[in-house]
Amino acid sequence: MSTKASNASKTIWTTDKIIKSLTYPEHCSVSLAERLRSNLKTNNVKQTSSSQAWTFDLLLTALKCALENISKRWTDLPSENRSQVRQAFSSLHRSASMRSQLEINLLYDCCCYIMDKLTSFCESDTQIYSCVRARLAIINRLLDMEVPEPAIFHLGRVHYSLRYLFQLTSASLVHTSAYSPSSTSITSAAELQNCLLIPLPFHSLAHGACSLILTFQLNVLRCLNLIPNFFLSLPIIQNLLKDSGPYASCSRLCSFNEELALSRIEILARLLARFALTEQNALHSLYLYAGSLQSWLFIGKCHLLKRSVGLPEPIELRIVNLFHKMLNLCDPSTVDLTDLKEIFESVLYGLNFLSISNRNLLNIRISDTYYKFNDVASCFLRLMDGVDSSLGDRIVKLKYLLLIFRLSLNKECPKVSIDAFSEINTSIELLSPESIYPDDVIYLLEVFESILSGPSHFSLDDDKLRTFLLMAAFSKAILLVNQSSVSDSDAIRLSKRVERFLSLSFYLLRYLKETVIPLDTLRCFVQVAIKFQEKEFSQKLSNLCYNTSVKSVHTELSFQYIDLSVSITLWHNLLDDEAFVLKVVKWLQLLDEKSIENVDSFKKLSNMLEFHFAQPSFKVTTSLSKVLKWILKNLCTFDESHLGAYISCFSSNILKTLSNEISNSKEHGSSAISIRILEEILDRETDLLEKANVLCLISCTMFNNVNLTSYYLASVKNKSDKFKSYSSKDPKINLYKIILDLWDFLLKYQADQCYSVSLNSLILRLSNFVLTSRLPASPGGLNDRDIYAFLTASFCILHVTEVLDDYCSELLLLETVYELLKNYLLNPATRLIVVIVTLLANKYAFLGFSGKAHLCFSRAYNYFKKYNSTDECFENFWRVSFAKYLIITGNTEKGVSQLKNYNATRKRLFLGQQSFIISDYLMMYERFQLSEAVYLLGYTPQALHLITQNLRVVKSIFSTSTRKSDLKDYKADLPWQLARIAVMSYDLTARIYEHMGQLREAMYFNKQACCLAKSIFPPFSASCSELSLCSLLAKAGQIFESEVIIQETEDVLQDSTFYHKFLWNLASAELYYLKREYTGSVRHYSQCLDLLEMLKQEVLSFIQSCKNSRSITKGMKRLSLSNPENPAAKEKAFDLDCSVLNDKAAKVLQKIALIEVTRGNINEAKSLMKTSSGKFIGDFSNVVSLHIAKARIALSEAGLTLQNDPVLSTLQDSVISLPGITQKETADVITKLSSAASENQSLKKQKGHLNYLREKFKTILLNIRLNCEVIFFNSFERSSVQTCRVVNSLMTFSSIMQSALTRLEEKNTISSIAASFFMEIPRALGFQRKLLASKSSFQLQPNGENEIANILSENKSRTPHLEEFKGFINKLPSTWNIISISISESKEELFITKFAHKSSPLIFRLPFKRHNARDADEEILSFEKAQSAFEKIIGKSNETAQNGKDYTTKQEKESWWKQRRELDNSLAKLLRYVELSWLGGFKGIFSNHILDASLFLRFVHQFYDIMRKNLNFTGLENSIEMSHGILELFITLGKPDNEDVEKLLEDLLYFVLDIYQFHGVQFAYDEVDIDQIAVEIKDALRMYHNSYKFGNTTSHTVLLLDRMVHKFPWESLPCLQQQSVSRLPSISILKSLLNENFHQEPFVKVHINSGSYILNPSLDLKHTQDMFQGQLSTAGWKGVIGRSPSNEEFKSMLTEHDFFLYFGHGGGEQYTTSRDLAALDKCAVSILMGCSSGALHECGIYEPWGTPLNYLSAGCPTLVANLWDVTDKDIDRFSDAMLSYWGVFSSRENTERLNICEAVSKSRKHCHLQFLNGAAPVVYGIPAYVTLNINDVDDVSE
DSSP states (O other), X not given: OOHHHHHHHTOOOOHHHHHHHHHSGGGOOHHHHHHHHHHHHHSOBOSSOOSSSBOHHHHHHHHHHHHHHHHHHHHHSOHHHHHHHHHHHTOSOOOHHHHHHOHHHHHHHHHHHHHHHHHHTOOSHXXXXXXXXXXXXXXXXXXXTTOHHHHHHHHHHHHHHHHHHHHHHOGGGTTOOSSOOSSSOOOSHHHHHGGGOOOOOSSOOOHHHHHHHHHHHHHHHHHHHHSTTOOOOHHHHHHTTSTTSHHHHXXXXXXXXXXXXXXXXXXXXXXXXXXXXXXXXXXXXXXXXXXXXXHHHHHHHHHHHHOSSOOOHHHHHHHHHHHHHHHHTOOTTTSOHHHHHHHHHHHGGGGGGXXXXXXXXXXXXXXXXXXXXXXXXXXXHHHHHHHHHOTTOHHHHHHHHHHHHHHHTSTTOOOOSSOHHHHHHHHHHTOOTTTOOHHHHHHHHHHHHHHHHSSOOOOSHHHHHHHHHHHHHHHHHHHHOOGGGSOHHHXXXXXXXXXXXXXXXXHHHTTSOTTXXXXXXXXXXXXXXXXXXXXXXHHHHHHHHHHHHHHOSOHHHHHHHHHHHHHHHHHTTOTTSTTHHHHHHHHHHHHHHHSTTOHHHHHHHHHHHHHHHTSTTOOOOHHHHHHHHHHHHHHTTXXXXXXXXXHTTSOHHHHHHHHHHHHTXXXXXXXXXXXXXXXXXXXXXXXXXXXXXXXXXXXXXXXXOGGGHHHIIIIIHHHHHHHHTOOOOOHHHHHHHHHHHHHHHHHHHHTTOOOSSOHHHHHHHHHHHHHHSOOOOTTTSOOHHHHHHHXXXXXXXXXXXXXXXXXXXXXXXXXHHHHHHGGGTTSGGXXXXXXXXXXXXXXXXXXXXXXXHHHHHHHHHHHHHHOTTOOHHHHHHHHHHHHHHHHHTTOHHHHHHHHHTOOOOOSOSOOSTTOHHHXXXXXXXXXXXHHHHHHHTTOHHHHHHHHHHHHHHHHHHOSSXXXXXXXXXXXXXXXXXXXXXXXXXXXXXXXXXHHTTBHHHHHHHHHHHHHHHHHHSOHHHHHHHHHHXXXXXXXXXXXXXXXXXXXXXXXHTTTSOHHHHHHHHHHHHHHHHHTTOHHHHHHHHHHHHHHHHHHHHHHHHHHHHHHTSHHHHHHHHHTOSSOOSOHHHHHHHHHTOOHHHHHHHHHHHHHHHHHHHHHTOHHXXXXXXXXXXXXXXXXXXXXXXXXXXXXXXXXXHHHHHHHTOXXXXXXXXXXXXXXXXXXXXXXXXXXXXXHHHHHOGGGHHHHHHHHHHHHHHHHHHHHHHHHHHXXXXXXXXXXXXXXXXHHHHHHHHHHHHHHHTOOTTSOOOOXXXXXXXXXXXXXXXXXXXXXXXXXOOOOOOTTSXXXXXXXXXXXXXXXXXXXXXXXXXXXXXXXXXEEEEEEOTTSSXXXXXXXXXXXXXXXXXXXXXXXXXXXXXXXXXXXHHHHHHHHHHHHHHHHHHHHGGGOOSHHHHHHHHHHHHHHHHHHHHHHHHHIIIIIGGGGGGGOOOOOOHHHHHHHHHHHHHHHHHHHTOTTTTTOSOBOHHXXXXXXXXXXXXXXXXXXXXXXXXXXXXXXXXXXXXXOOGGGOOHHHHHHHHHHHHHHHHHHOOOOOOOOEEEEEEOTTTTTSOGGGSTTTTTSOEEEESOHHHHHHHHHHHOSSSSSEEEETTSEEEEEOTTSOOHXXXXXXXXXXXXTTOEEEESSOOOHHHHHHHHHSSSEEEEESSTTSTTSSXXXXXXXXXXOOEEEEOSTTTTOOEEETTEEEEOHHHHHHHTTOSEEEEESSOOOHHHHHHHHHHHHHHHTSSSOTTOOOOOOHHHHHHHHGGGSSSTTTTTTSXXXXXXXXXXXXXXXXXXXXXX
């Protein structure tokens, strides 16, 4: 220890020094606390004073000093540091560093040391009292600092001391358990709250004891109040105001020291209120507030005893607030009535202490509380008390009276001595705006709400009526409130209450009878609604009045209600309500019932409308428009004699409004009533220009309705002539005269009358006027109304020029309109200049003058740049036309960019009078342009959807179907102004369907266009659509029908325009070409070229005549797109640009070139192609056609090359396969081949020549393939189905031929997978496109998301990829053979491709003439010959099948059967002949034979040995290998002893020799002994088959039949009989079926209980019904027998079941449509046993159509149907056998379970005519099995 520390330790601290240190804050330190503690331990307390000893008094003094120091330190402590002190108190174990920092805590430690010392040495009651007071002082300091934790400890010690004192004072308290804690130490708040209750002894305590106990109890409350989330228990709360609680202590203390007691009881009141505020239990809070209130009432009572005046305002305010808080907690769901009464009993006496206003306020609330608790008696007493005390205050009395009225509605209410109903009405009458406040109104509204929204006490209807009348009376009080003096918050509260009040009044009103309701009361409510802007209430009340009027049987009362309903609507300006028109109609109906055809009624209606029109915010709303339409409709019912009187009732404003309504109405726009109204306006009008405008409207109206033309000639014509007789120098007047002349022409044209002036003369006159007259510039010139009048007439003239196809007049008219409009660009109406210039540009583009069209589009673009306010719809109209122009001129990317910025127009483009037809025309025109632009880009489904919207418009507008026989009878019903765009839309739809290869749809829409054109157009104009139909028919093979059209239109078009003659010659040239009359075709194509040149000169002359006009030239310069140095020269260059017209000429030249190719004039063809190439526009279609033409020319060159060589010339008639020789050749093989060839010097020269021809031919083929590859993928997406077929056919042919000529030493780059890919993908492409269009959900959204941009960002159609195709082939079921059969375009070759699991496709090209090439005497079975024979057999079969029932005698029946058997034999022979001639030795490709690998390997070695020996392949040995697929053909011929094996074997051997020869293997072809090779091969085959062990095969064959071979029953060929075979149009359909139906099993499974059927729906198949009705009826399936099913029934049978059986005529197409089938999400396995239900109809170059395709489009996985007509009994036998084999009609225990394909094959033998009837049923799709349960898969697959 250091010296300094030693000296410090020796310092002696006396008691005085310690007390002094405790007194001053700066002396507080850790050392002081430690010295004090040490001093207290070493020095005992003495009774006598000493400087070193502690006395009891000194300890109290020291404690007092320490507490005073704590108080001072706490006061000086900053608020942000006080939390540290509280945290230090929160733990009893504090670190030294904490004590050194917080002096307050150190002082508190000193206090604890002193207190412990005092407590341990208490020797008397006085000292104990002193200790209690000292500890309470410490507690006060702790609670002042809000530190409850140590305070709990000290309170527990105080409680222990008090208990000890009570034990000394009264022995009776020793055993009292209410205040004795379980231990002397209290550590929790729950234990502490029990210390609140201290029972006082019965004898009086001293003043000090009472004060001490009360202080303790208040400190306990203070401490508990500081503890978070602590709540007093209910027993404690209830006893706080009883004898043992602090309230009793205050009462005792009051007798000793009133002032001290009042201060203590105020503290108690505040503490109880704090506890109540934080309490979560409502009952607990209520008791606590009651205790606080009782305490304040005690204070108030003491004040009243001292001063006989009222309570001090602060005390009264506190008492009132506590009452309100208590009443707010009074809820029957949380507080019991008994508790409530107990609480109220303790405090209600205090109401007498309050002022009258507060007393009434609380009394009303207390009565409300009793009412809520359904304490009727207490509530009644309170209210009656209040009425007596409220005589001076009307509002208070009104409140009491209303509450009494509410209570009187309760059945338990005592009898009331006053008439509350009358008193309330009287009180309301006496009210004034100054006497009522918003709070009062809000309260009264709440009372009404409680009357109606609470439990119903209405025992009588009279109570409801009285309540409603009181509410009506109170509405007057609401109206007295001055809203301007109300605060915003009060205004919101009042508005909400008024809204609720009106809602409740409406609710009550609905339950009252209409006869007892005074209508004046309803007006009161309406006034309130108007004042507070409650439109919803007014609307509901108006509707209620309307409904009451409709239901009421009293006419007068009904009229009063509807009159009030209409009045309410007008008062509150509810004309936007859609029900307003119904109310006015009802009002008018009741008026009519009172006075029929009363003019006064219309005058009243006119006044009503005039009142509405006079409003500043007037506008024609939808509802008002309906009223006006009703007026027009009713005016139409009056006869002519009264109509004028009724129209004259209306003011000019209303008449003009009606006229505007007529112009916007399609129903009345062209009616006689519109003419009469316009005449009335005309008679009242004085202004000359106004008269002219009305005359134009009248003329337009009559022009739109041909039935009014006679009226025009009788009346309006005179008025028009009178106007034109006025002489005026005003250019506007003169313009109107010309417009009226135009209308005169149009009306006479409409009436088919002669007119003195021609249309061209009128247009020329108008043009001269516009160009020479000086119309004043805007605004003094033409206004919008004048411009609309001019445009309306101009558009109607435009429609006439379109119908007449007078393109020169049309161009002149559009140029003239443009010249007029360009002078008024600031007028809003002149925005239509965009439309005019766009129409002009489109016409130039249509005629082929692209330069002039570009200038016109530039004018519109310049207008956009100059006037930014142009409506988006006008810009869209221009944009879509400009985009189409860019596309047809080869600027595809720019066109797409324009389309991406396009949004569909949905509002009317034309806003003038009588504009519906014009607007419809422009919108249809815009949609047509968009559709064609999208179509040109290759998006056919979207284009089809767009143009279909036009067709819907046409269908909705045309009042009569265009399918009627005599179209002229209803010509007047058609809006012929839309005829041209309608015909264009039909033609475009037909073109789109033709593009998709769908002939039937294309022909339907083409015929619709022809039918419509013939009904309206002149014959020469209607011929355009007929020529399109002619071309369609010719391509479909219907040559005769095409010739008829050509002959009919030839005379008609003699005097027509150059363009019409061009179209006729073009159609004639195509017809001659298809007839193979090439000279005639070339002649007409040459005339087409001459006519195009004439057309070009004609239009150029017109352009030049326009240039001679100064105004037009000036306008062109001003609106040019740019400002070059020489704009006139630039413009001239543009004018001479006719690239689109030249493109048409180039296409004609190309067609001539292709004809020359067919003739063999290759050089001429090349020359023509070179000439045409310079004129083509570089768009996609031209690129494709150019490449195809080059490929065709190259192909012709290849044919000429082959003819020059005796070896290669045989290639055309030889079988070619891909692959042929495998790719296993090595360099060693090539060396051996070379050495072998060099040894044969005699062949060397011949070899060189052959190699040259071979390479030349291969080069040509390579060029063909490359030309096609360039356009392949794009053509698949955008070209027509026919073009895709041509491209792929050329690619396939060139690939196979090129592969055939590949020498062994060359690498073969042509794979069979690629060749088969190009061959297969165009199959059924039209079917896929049509299906895509039908499933598409594309829609244009108006002004929303740009759907066009989204479409253009996507692919047009999903182009297949080679890898994907290859992957699909590899995933085919391992037991399946996929055989594709097609005919070449020349119909001279059969292409057969075999696909198998994980194998390269095997392709064979089988020429039909190959047998004749070897043996000239052998007859050729060409495709046409076989097809003709087959069609003859089937045609005769269909004929005999249909008339078989007509034969009744035995002889006739025998003759009929003989004929049928002969046809059956003929068909069998034809099928055998087809197999032998067409397939020959290659029929084995259909075989399901499973090879034995070892036996087959032995045969392969034998085969190579035979070939090497007979062909002298010296040294080559087995190096040259052929594809195993080819060698398998030998095995699949069967046993060598079978019939025709030698001939079949010869076919294969010649094929093998050709393979060797064409691949460059040299041998002496002519010296080969075929017979010897055949004998040796037969021996090898015999060894194979003798050793082969036959086993069961489970294979299945799918035939992919192209459009020209689907008619043949391939399944009945001898090589396919008894096999599981199905057919499909393409591999793409097979892929979709496999993806949808296959998981792991190669079949479809259907549950036997999930079937449906239709049996004999036409009631004429009695035998069929008798045969199957029993089995079908007992199967438990859903079915229809003996009646026609509905469309929905038919569709549900297909979608809701696994399989569907149909026994009726056809395929059920008469019960549903192809569109409905295509829209199905799924389709059941279907069996259609009707005649020709499985037939596909050929359509020339187009895709076939038929019922099977409809079912496949619906997703049908398996379809059984008949290829031709059959007899019912034979097909019934077949059906019964098939369904039995399949497992539908067989027993459940039958073990033999066949798939549907096997069942069909096996059931053919059950027919008497196994070919004529048995060969007709075929299976489309994939195999299907019947299962007994859903998991029955293993049994099926075995």
